[in-house]
Amino acid sequence: MADRTPSQIQADIDRTRDQLAGTLDQIAERVNPKRLVEDGKQTVTEFFASPTGKAVLAGAGGLLALLIGRRIALGRRNKAKREIEFLHRYGLLDSTEYEVVD
DSSP states (O other): OTTOOHHHHHHHHHHHHHHHHHHHHHHHHHTOHHHHHHHHHHHHHHHHHSHHHHHHHHHHHHHHHHHHHHHHHHHHHHHHHHHHHHHHHTTOSOTTTOOOOO
């Protein structure tokens, strides 16, 4: 290695610099926020287009419908319970007619 000429050393330096610049460009492209967002959107879109993704989506939709239905049913039951308690409190309802059940 000691018998290299200055022009050979300069050529090695230039070649290494070009390789390093290319590597830095690749790294910058990989961590580009816009690219990361696009890659994420594409991954999610591909997942939900797959049979597994469709099953997950259907399951999540079913669970959401169940929770909403439960909330509506409990809300109606609680409203009826409050109305009966109100009527009992003010003597507007005979206690033998209705019973508040939890």
